[in-house]
Amino acid sequence: MKWKKYLSLTRAGILEALQYRLGLFVMVIGNLIYLIIVYFLWRAIYASAGTDVVNGMTFSDTLIYLVLATALFAFMEMYIVWEMGRSIQTGAITLTLLKPMSYRSYSFWNCAGGVIVQFFCTFLPTFLVVLLVTKGAIPLGINLLYFAVSVILSVSINFSIDLFVGTICMYTESIWGINIMKQVVVLLLSGATIPLAFFPEPLKTIAYCLPFQSIYNAPLSLLLTANPQPSVIAETLGMQLVWSIVTMGFSRLFWQVSLRRITVNGG
Amino acid sequence: MHRGLRFYFCIYRKILAQDLKSKMSYRADFIISTIGMICTNISGFLSFWILFQNFPSVGGWSYYEMLFLYGFSLVAMTPVQCLLDNNWSLRYQVFSGDFVKYCFRPMNLFFYYQSEVFDVKGLGQMVFGIGTLIYAWVHLELACTAWMVLKLVVYLVSASLVMAALQNAAAASCFWIENSFYLLDLVMRFKDYAKYPMTIFNPVFRFVFTFVLPIAFIAYYPSLVILRPEAVPLLSWLSPLIAILLFYLSYKIWMKGAAGYSGTGS
Amino acid sequence: MSYIIEIKHITKEFKVLNRHEGLKGSLKDLFSRDYRIVRAVDDISMNIAQGEIVGYLGPNGAGKSTTIKMMTGILQPSSGEIVVNGQIPYKNRTRNAKEIGVVFGQRSQLWWSLPLVESFKLLRDIYEVPEAEYRAMLDLYRSLVDIESLLHKPVRQMSLGQRTLSDILAAFLHNPKIVFLDEPTIGLDVSMKAKIRTLIHALNREKQTTVILTTHDMGDVDALCRRIVIIDKGKMLYDNDIEHLKRFFGSYRTLKIRMDGDLQQSAEAIAQQMPEFRVSADTDWISVLVDEEQASVMAVLARLQERYRIRDMQLEEISTEAVIKKIYEEGTQ
Numbered sequence: 001m002k003w004k005k006y007l008s009l010t011r012a013g014i015l016e017a018l019q020y021r022l023g024l025f026v027m028v029i030g031n032l033i034y035l036i037i038v039y040f041l042w043r044a045i046y047a048s049a050g051t052d053v054v055n056g057m058t059f060s061d062t063l064i065y066l067v068l069a070t071a072l073f074a075f076m077e078m079y080i081v082w083e084m085g086r087s088i089q090t091g092a093i094t095l096t097l098l099k100p101m102s103y104r105s106y107s108f109w110n111c112a113g114g115v116i117v118q119f120f121c122t123f124l125p126t127f128l129v130v131l132l133v134t135k136g137a138i139p140l141g142i143n144l145l146y147f148a149v150s151v152i153l154s155v156s157i158n159f160s161i162d163l164f165v166g167t168i169c170m171y172t173e174s175i176w177g178i179n180i181m182k183q184v185v186v187l188l189l190s191g192a193t194i195p196l197a198f199f200p201e202p203l204k205t206i207a208y209c210l211p212f213q214s215i216y217n218a219p220l221s222l223l224l225t226a227n228p229q230p231s232v233i234a235e236t237l238g239m240q241l242v243w244s245i246v247t248m249g250f251s252r253l254f255w256q257v258s259l260r261r262i263t264v265n266g267g
Numbered sequence: 268m269h270r271g272l273r274f275y276f277c278i279y280r281k282i283l284a285q286d287l288k289s290k291m292s293y294r295a296d297f298i299i300s301t302i303g304m305i306c307t308n309i310s311g312f313l314s315f316w317i318l319f320q321n322f323p324s325v326g327g328w329s330y331y332e333m334l335f336l337y338g339f340s341l342v343a344m345t346p347v348q349c350l351l352d353n354n355w356s357l358r359y360q361v362f363s364g365d366f367v368k369y370c371f372r373p374m375n376l377f378f379y380y381q382s383e384v385f386d387v388k389g390l391g392q393m394v395f396g397i398g399t400l401i402y403a404w405v406h407l408e409l410a411c412t413a414w415m416v417l418k419l420v421v422y423l424v425s426a427s428l429v430m431a432a433l434q435n436a437a438a439a440s441c442f443w444i445e446n447s448f449y450l451l452d453l454v455m456r457f458k459d460y461a462k463y464p465m466t467i468f469n470p471v472f473r474f475v476f477t478f479v480l481p482i483a484f485i486a487y488y489p490s491l492v493i494l495r496p497e498a499v500p501l502l503s504w505l506s507p508l509i510a511i512l513l514f515y516l517s518y519k520i521w522m523k524g525a526a527g528y529s530g531t532g533s
Numbered sequence: 534m535s536y537i538i539e540i541k542h543i544t545k546e547f548k549v550l551n552r553h554e555g556l557k558g559s560l561k562d563l564f565s566r567d568y569r570i571v572r573a574v575d576d577i578s579m580n581i582a583q584g585e586i587v588g589y590l591g592p593n594g595a596g597k598s599t600t601i602k603m604m605t606g607i608l609q610p611s612s613g614e615i616v617v618n619g620q621i622p623y624k625n626r627t628r629n630a631k632e633i634g635v636v637f638g639q640r641s642q643l644w645w646s647l648p649l650v651e652s653f654k655l656l657r658d659i660y661e662v663p664e665a666e667y668r669a670m671l672d673l674y675r676s677l678v679d680i681e682s683l684l685h686k687p688v689r690q691m692s693l694g695q696r697t698l699s700d701i702l703a704a705f706l707h708n709p710k711i712v713f714l715d716e717p718t719i720g721l722d723v724s725m726k727a728k729i730r731t732l733i734h735a736l737n738r739e740k741q742t743t744v745i746l747t748t749h750d751m752g753d754v755d756a757l758c759r760r761i762v763i764i765d766k767g768k769m770l771y772d773n774d775i776e777h778l779k780r781f782f783g784s785y786r787t788l789k790i791r792m793d794g795d796l797q798q799s800a801e802a803i804a805q806q807m808p809e810f811r812v813s814a815d816t817d818w819i820s821v822l823v824d825e826e827q828a829s830v831m832a833v834l835a836r837l838q839e840r841y842r843i844r845d846m847q848l849e850e851i852s853t854e855a856v857i858k859k860i861y862e863e864g865t866q
Contacts, residue, residue, distance in 0.1 A: 008658035012644055012651060019646040019687075026449035030456060033480075036472060037460045044326035044467035045318070054321055094607050095642045099659055100630040177299035177388075184303075184310040193314050198321050262607070 005101065006109040013113015024121050031074060031122055038066050055197045060137045061224060062195060064130055068223070069192040069216045071126040072151070075118035076158045076215070078111040081182060084166030085175030104255065108159055115155060139226035146233055150219035153240040158215050160247035161186065163255060170258045191217040211243040275378060282382045297387070304388040308395040311337065311459075326467040332494055333462075335403035340462045340486035341396030343426035347434055348389030353381050354438035358448055361441050366528060376525050377518060407494070415493065422489035425510035429484040430458065432510070435517035442524030461485035477502065484509060536580040537710060537743050538604060543613030545574040545599050545767075573599040575767035576613070583710065584741040586733075588748065588758035588775070590857060596767040597747045601713050604745070605633060618710055631660060634704030634712040634742075638719055641700055643688045649699050650684040653706060660707035667706075674702055677735050678728070694725035701729065705736050711743045712736075718750050730756040751857065763860055770860055778856055788830055789818040790837065791845040799841065806840075807833070818847070 017024075046052075046059040057065070084107070087093040096106055131138055165182045169175055187193050190212040199207060207213050218236050222228065315337060319330040328336075357380075360366040369380050409415065437454040444450070461482045465473050476483045488503045502509075551567040574596040581587055591597050602608040603615055606622030606629050615622060622629045635642070643652040657667045674680050680702070683695055691699065697717060704712050714733065718726045734757055737744050746757060754761060754775065761778065763771040771778065792799060800814035803821065810833070811822040821837075823830050830848060837843060 005658045005661060008655050012647065012655045015651060016644060016646050020449075022444065023449040026453050030449075030453045034456070034460075037463070040468045040472065041325070041463055045322050048324045048326060049322050090640075092640055094602070094605075095635065095637065095640065097607055097626065098605055098630050098633070098635050100627050100661075101659065102627065172295040172299055174296035174299035174303075177296065177301075177303035180303040181299075181306050184306045188310045188313060193310075194317050198317055200317065200320050203317070260609075 006105065009106065009109040010112040010116070013110045014117055015113070017114045017117035024117075027074065027122060028125070031070065031126065034070060035067055035126070038070070039063060042066070055195075057195060057197055060134050064134060064137055064224065065195050065220050066192075067126060067130050068220055069190075071123045072154070072216055072219070073187070073192055075115060075123040076155055078114050078159075078162070080107060080111060080159070080162035081166045081169070081179045082175060083107070084163075085169035085178070088169050089173060089175070103259075104163065104252065107163070111159070138223065141226065143223055143225060143228065146228070146237070147219050147223040150222050150237060150240060153237070153244050154215045154219055156244045157211060157240065157247050158186075160244070160251040161211070161215075164247070164251035167251070167255050167258050170261060186212050186215065189213065190215045191220075211247055214240045214243045275374070278374070279378075279382045283385050286383060286385050287387070300388045301391050304391045305395065308341065308392060311341075312399070326464060328464050328466075331403045331406040333464075334399055335407065335494060336464065336486050336490050337462045338396045338399030338401075338403055339423070339426070339490050340458070341392055342400060343423050343485060343489075344430055344458060345389050345393035345396065346427045347430045348392060349386050351381050351431055351434055352386035352389070353384040354434055355451065356384075357438045358441040358451070361528065366525075370525070370528070377521055380525075409493065418492055421507060422492055425507040426485050426489045428510035428514040429481060429506075430461075432513035432517035433457070433481070435514075435521050439517070439521040439524040442528055457482050458485065461487070463487075481509070481513065484513075537583045537618060538579075538581040538745075539614075539616045540577060540579050540600075540604075541614040542576050542578050543574060543600075543603060543610040543615055544572065544576055545596075545603060545608065546611045547571050547573055573767050574603070574610075574764075577764065577767075577769050578613075579762060579769070579772055581743060581745070583743055584737070585760060586737055586744040586746060586757050588746050588754045588761040589764075590747070590749075590754065590761055591764040591770075595765045597764065598715065599767075600764070601715065601745065601747065604711075605629070605635065605713060631707065632710045634707065634709040636697075636700045636704045636712070636714045636717055638716040641688065641696055643696070643699060643703060645689050646687055648685045648687050649680075649691075652688065652699075652703060653684075656703055656706050662707050666708065670706055670708065673736075673739060677732055678702075694721050694728075697721065697725075698729060698732065701732060701736075705740070705742065708740055709742065711745065714744060714746045714748075716748055717746070718748065718753055726750070726752060727756075733757060763857065786823055786825060786830055787849040788821045788823050788833060789847040789849065790821070790834075790841075790843050791818055792841050792843050803837065807836075 042059060042062055046054070046062075052058055054062075084093075087096065093103075096103055099106055161182070165178055168178050172178065189207050189210055191199075191207065192215075196204060196207055196213060196217050207217075218240050222233065222236055225232070315330075315333060318325070319333075324330070325333060357366070360369075369376055404411070433454050434451070437451045440450045441448075457480060465476060465483050465487045468476065473483075477488075484506050488500070488506045491503045492499050547570070548568045549571045551569055577596075577600060589597055589600070599608065603610050604617055604622060606617075606624075606626035609623040617629060618632050620629055643649065644655065653667075653671075656662075657664075662670075671680075678698065683691070683699060686695075688696060688699065701714070701717060704714075717733070718729055721729065730753060733744060733746075736742060737757075744757070746753060748754065758775055760773065761771065761775050762769065796814040796816070796819055800812050800819045803819065804810075804812040807821070809827055810824065813820050821833060823833050834843075834846065
């Protein structure tokens with residue numbers, strides 16, 4: 001029965017997300033337009049390149065990669081930093097702190113509802129469209145399973161990073177600034193705007209050493225490889241697992257230290 | 268309600284000073300927002316750079332030409348960022364009923380509402396944009412005559428007006444739709460796509476981005492006048508007029524929404 | 534007797550940045566490290582028994598919400614001891630949370646876009662309320678207020694009164710031992726205020742819930758509280774029965790009389806005749822503040838009637854509001 005309260009929160013999150021039908025609708029349209037732009041842009045880029053394969057990626061590889069990265073982004077972006085920042089500023093956070101569960105699990109399970117709705121409304125349709133349009137460019141096999149596992153780890157890493165960044169809002173009023181910085185850094189260094197394969201050498205190495213590439217690059221590279229080497233799978237998932245634990249540890253520690261600040265110095 | 272420009276200018280300066288004062292009191296916010304803005308710009312620049320490390324050109328547009336478009340769109344967006352930033356809070360104000368406080372002032376409602384906030388961090392963006400523009404300008408070996416500069420300024424202004432029109436219309440949707448945040452967010456996402464040349468799209472989408480969602484007027488059509496003076500399409504020459512028309516329309520929509528607004532009260 | 538809340542000499546200090554004036558000053562503040570210590574709560578002690586309704590009063594910024602935050606475990610006292618329900622709140626916040634309910638003024642803990650019943654179900658699960666108890670609680674609510682019309686309404690469509698009512702019901706839903714109500718009737722109309730007071734009273738009686746109530750509305754105090762605690766500038770000014778407070782000041786009553794002639798002159802004459810009482814006059818009335826421990830109002834009236842032709846009279850009790858105002862102004866001494 002211990003799980004009931006968490007599942008209940010997730011259910012409420014789903015119900016809440018479904019209330020904003022217009023939002024979902026606009027989101028779908030927005031994604032669609034974005035997909036169109038990405039499609040034409042990269043078609044033009046590849047047309048200018050003169051070769052079919054650049055940095056080991058064909059046009060359809062790049063397209064699938066970017067489209068799915070956007071879809072992943074749309075489904076993982078739960079505006080946690082905004083939510084936290086605003087509730088810290090208005091003091092509404094006290095009401096959540098007075099619930100008989102930790103803030104971390106409270107917001108995780110509440111957001112999980114939104115993530116589930118987003119999965120069905122943005123990621124799955126996009127995935128199916130891409131699957132149909134590219135006609136078999138996405139291998140359908142055991143890689144889907146690795147991908148699923150990898151995405152779950154991505155969600156966890158993304159949540160920890162968001163919580164970490166959101167905690168910073170206890171020290172500053174600048175939600176906007178903090179959020180935009182996070183978004184920019186994550187989107188660029190995770191390979192969501194340009195696949196990491198295109199990065200020039202030193203930058204690529206740096207990106208691979210940071211946790212962000214585990215969010216988008218890791219699951220997508222697992223998905224796009226038909227018969228990956230077991231060692232590659234182990235390495236990718238292992239890396240994600242390590243990052244998931246490390247980011248969780250850091251965000252939890254930072255939150256606890258900062259919470260003490262609230263309880264000592266007021267909100 | 269016709270008063271001299273001088274009156275409005277004077278009022279604007281006073282309200283602006285108040286806004287700056289309150290901004291300063293959020294010490295770190297000020298600095299962090301500025302850094303955040305710079306980060307956004309650097310990342311945009313980096314994306315370009317990485318892209319052109321791998322590819323020589325995009326749809327017949329060279330690196331520096333693309334940079335020019337990018338810088339142009341950044342500068343064109345600055346006035347909207349700086350002057351019309353209060354559009355972002357319109358939704359909350361209307362929803363909570365606070366908006367009613369603006370309706371009792373003896374001056375233009377749109378002006379008064381927008382004058383309340385001046386977003387300083389937009390200036391950082393402008394500096395970055397101008398830098399990019401000059402960098403591209405020099406590498407493209409464009410002439411620096413008074414005529415060129417005049418063209419640049421006129422077309423920057425018209426690009427700004429288009430941007431402002433899009434934002435106004437999206438923000439004003441909150442007078443009719445409860446959750447208009449998504450619309451505003453969507454429109455703002457488009458501005459990122461404005462920096463791409465329209466030639467990469469097929470005719471259908473070129474039509475859409477010109478006449479339905481006129482993002483082509485934010486950077487592409489105005490830049491053509493400077494970048495490709497030998498073959499300027501009619502739409503480029505018309506873009507200042509179109510910009511004024513669009514802005515006027517959005518202003519009317521905004522004011523109509525505000526006029527129909529009755530405080531929700533509880 | 535054991536108490537549900539025991540507070541011994543708690544003090545809470547905050548670090549506050551000194552702000553400067555003007556544009557230049559605000560620029561300076563960007564880099565300033567000029568702090569001062571503010572004592573928000575200063576050596577407060579009190580014990581509260583199960584089932585009491587305590588009115589916690591004080592002007593704005595007196596330290597009320599700081600005290601409440603310490604009782605709920607959101608804030609840690611700088612010094613002193615606080616035990617709620619046998620636990621130290623800030624050390625066991627989540628465990629403490631199960632035994633308390635909170636309504637913070639206009640801040641709703643309900644899920645904005647969902648119908649009320651969904652919020653209730655969610656709270657039921659979060660606080661792990663057994664189904665039978667949950668149903669019993671809803672039945673109790675039904676007997677007290679008309680909730681059927683509210684249950685399926687999204688919270689964002691409710692009026693302020695309905696939302697406050699719902700928030701109070703939500704705070705009592707897990708049958709907590711203590712409920713903190715911070716300004717529950719703020720901004721409501723008279724009939725809604727009455728409804729909410731009746732509800733709080735009934736819930737307190739039914740469930741023996743301890744209620745700590747902060748308010749600026751003396752109507753709330755008169756209707757609900759037997760005991761009141763008053764603080765100002767972080768210091769405790771008063772902690773006792775409301776009756777005691779009234780008696781303390783209530784031996785005073787104001788006798789107001791109207792008569793022909795110049796009221797100012799007559800007032801001066803009366804003041805000379807009865808130097809032990811305070812006499813004043815405005816355009817319509819002469820007021821005599823009578824201390825009933827010295828002479829009854831009737832006796833004073835009789836003495837006045839010997840001399841003057843009194844055309845009209847009024848007798849005014851000192852209201853709680855006036856008493857509290859007096860305490861704010863001069864303290865109990």
